[in-house]
Amino acid sequence: MKTVWEYSPETEAARILHAARQTAVGFYKTKGFAILPYGSALHGKNLVFLPGLPYLSIPRFWEKAARINVDSLPLKIPPRLLKAVISLLPSQSPHLPDKSLVQLWDRYQNQIIDQIYCLIPGRKDWIKQIIIQPTNYGTGASFNLLTKAPGTARIWLRSDQGISAIVESLLTILTRYEVLNHLSGLWSESEIIVDWLLAYSPLSEILEKIDPGYGMSLTIRSTRIKQIASLTTESEKFLSEIGAPVIKLNTMKNLPDHTWPARQRQLFRLLADRSPDLVTFDEIHGRLFAGHPDSFSLYAISKTVQRLRDLLEKNGVSGSFIQTRRREGYLLYS
Template sequence: MKIPKTTFLATPETEAQRLLEIAIFIVNRFWQIKGFYLLPHDISDFSGREIYFPDLKYPVSFWNEAKRLARLKQLTMPLGTKKETLDQIVRLVPATLPEFKDIKNRWQKVEREFWQFYFATFPGYAQKIRSVEVWVTKYDRLGSFNTNPADIKVWIHWQASCGDIAEGILSSILRQKHLRDGYTWEESEAAIDNLIFNSKLHQLFPKWKPTLVGLRTNSNYALESKNYFAKLGFGGNSKLVISKLDTNLTLTEKEILKNLQNRNGAVVNFEAIGDIIWKDRAVEKYSEWAIAQTVHRLREKIQSLGFTSELIQTKRGEGYYLLS
């Protein structure tokens, strides 16, 4: 069986893009709304929620580029940043790059068995994958990935396990399908966690920890993170995001968002949203498909303005709720 070639790399350019990617999720409030903790230093007692983003002298152009990329429907690796902008960010990156010899050696010992499982489970992708690049980083231990099943790229922390590489590859293939099927970020993560944990991959990667397990762990860094977000100029939660959206929405969208906000995280059911959309004709016009399309357009508008569409969550079979 021929397996895809896997290349490991860590360069000033990949590290610069990693910092920029973290900044995108600061700008669109994903980290804040999802309850992650942003820290200006690395830590040894990582639980799953902490994001390492060094306190450097980021220029205005850095944040402007993060805001531009935050408005895109889909991010790629590389991020599509202009060379002159990337060069500015590269100059911020500390000279010491992460080592990856150890994780590369460990992956090479298990990769054939991983791909055997992968192609047996997803035979339709066997001929589609041309290459895998593992971008090793010092920043953000959660990892990340592109969504191109032909040329897979994953970001992995230099102290990560081989299971994290496997998770990145699986996410690269499956995330887009999950999004098309209406999965939330948590549901997609849970599906991939479950695939690894309840298959032979768990025996292959015994030290791997499911992403969502770490996210249920309390952190001692909440106050430090809150202060760091504020220092960077991106403090606040969903209420702040909504206040910035108000003038860009239709009357119906504003009313839906207002109802979601007034419920303080509780579900607004489909019928209530139908009443907002169709008023007195709600019984006659009611359609959960049309409601889903309305909320989808609202989410797209939120993202086009540079905020995370994860602000509005789906409660399957019931309705929608707002993350706080």
């Protein structure tokens, strides 16, 4: 299998816009990530790095970033916006991938891919090519999801990450779509599956040899570590300096929900009024299906929730603000 390592001002600008989008809609906030300026002495899977650029010099930058669709890679970015971000990048030599990392991956790639296919035989030969774009920014890694074979696995790999981040990305590329769409799973549940494979499957024997200490940076463990007050303060200060929007409950309550379909509007107002408390399935049914006591259906409720999440996304707010509690109900994160 061929792995291509590619870097250009265009790929780095696209990465910044990807991270800006996830910042603007509040995705990172709901998943436990802290956003810090690039160059911070801190490192970890729970950190997102952005350069301290004059983003507000680009008219309506954060609004434009929030509208970027990040469901697939490569991103479809308006050329003028991409060019504007490139113009803000500091003049420096292209960030080439670490040669030792490239050599290490070349050495162990086939062994790792074969082991992944042994663990997930239903995905054998799904990956025809891997494209890795090294970057200084964003989360430790971001990637596309494969829904059919064969396909290209595309990975943004942050410069402080190693082989384990590539392996984690490939496992997620092959499994997350089914977890979310066929099993009605959550982002965190998808991450737990991959973390388990990294920690306890035969892959761990390979990683322990070539990427020592990888187990301390498993995604869910990292994002569930309680952030110290100073880290939260530093992140909020940086976001304020770069003019990033901060989504709070009042922000969401000011959304134009009067234009939404009645059922989604009723659900949104119920969740907003009760935030951050849980709203049970029975309470949702009582509000949305009043007068139809025999129409109770968890499927109908989940479809309404998904439509509401889609409406939030269209209005520049991450759908992940609506969080699921298994066998209990939903809540609006605030």
